[in-house]
Amino acid sequence: MIDIAEFLNIHETYLGQIERGTIIPSVDTAIALANYFEMDFKILLSSFHEEYSNAIFLRQKIFNIVWKLNANEKKFIYKSLLLWIYDEAFHT
Secondary structure (H helix, E strand, O other): OHHHHHHHOOOHHHHHHHHHOOOOOOHHHHHHHHHHOOOOHHHHHHHHHHHHHHHHHHHHHHHHHHHOOOHHHHHHHHHHHHHHHHHHHHOO
16 A cells, blocks of 8 residues: 555555545546556546545535534534444444
8 A cells, every 4th residue: 555655646544545435536646546556537536426426415414414403412413423333333
């Protein structure tokens, strides 16, 4: 992974975030990734688009709902999510 990051001239943490799907790479980075893996950029772009468009839509929908809540409701949601994440992490 370090070799790829060096080839792309990006930090390996950034590459890891792209790999895990937590961020969308810049166009330049996506083109460099396609070149590195000898892929057609259009194919790579379509895979990013499909995966991220669903995630972005869901995040925006959640943000719109949470934005309207008062402080106590937001705290309740936050605590509930923490409990759910803890339960998923340690009891699956």
